Amino acid sequence: MFINLDFESKEPIYTQLMHQIIEGIARQELKPGEALPSVRSLAADIGINLHTVNKAYQQLKQEGFILIHRQKGVVVNPDGIPQADEAYMELLKSKLRPLVAESICRGVNADEFIEVTTNLYRDLNKKEEI
The missing domain is CATH 1.20.5 (Single alpha-helices involved in coiled-coils or other helix-helix interfaces)
Structure with missing residues (x-):
């Protein structure tokens, strides 16, 4: 998956990152159980602060899109995304x-x-x- 952030946008970087990961899941470019880069790795790859990546990952975790395991790292929720209620x-x-x-x-x-x-x-x- 390719992350493309607009550093001139009024939308916060962590929000843009979240939206792009969610879009990757929606397009099935990111499959359930698929590993995502670590916070440090992704931050370094796209040239942003690791706290920004961490904030995006924590929000995605809270919304059920990803799971964060100490040993396995960050993965797209293998059980699928919680359905609309x-x-x-x-x-x-x-x-x-x-x-x-x-x-x-x-x-x-x-x-x-x-x-x-x-x-x-x-x-x-x-x-x-x-």
Whole structure:
């Protein structure tokens, strides 16, 4: 998996790193049980502080995407990612709400918004057609 960070972005580096790892899992470039680089190794490879990588890994662990073992290192959750529940759907709505509101303000209609999200979903989810 290739990590590409935008150091000029307003989005924090650890968040960008998390999103790219999650995208790698969604695209099935990272498989359940697959090892990820150690905190030190990844930090050195992409030229960022190891605390930044650690913060991303800890958040991914908390959300169930990865497991961190003392002996095995960091691995994509071998049991798979926890499935969406009611709490996740509420979180999804709260994250989408400002994007929908801004899209409305910028003149994006519902069909255009749905087309953009559908295309993104298809791009990331090769295993399932909508």
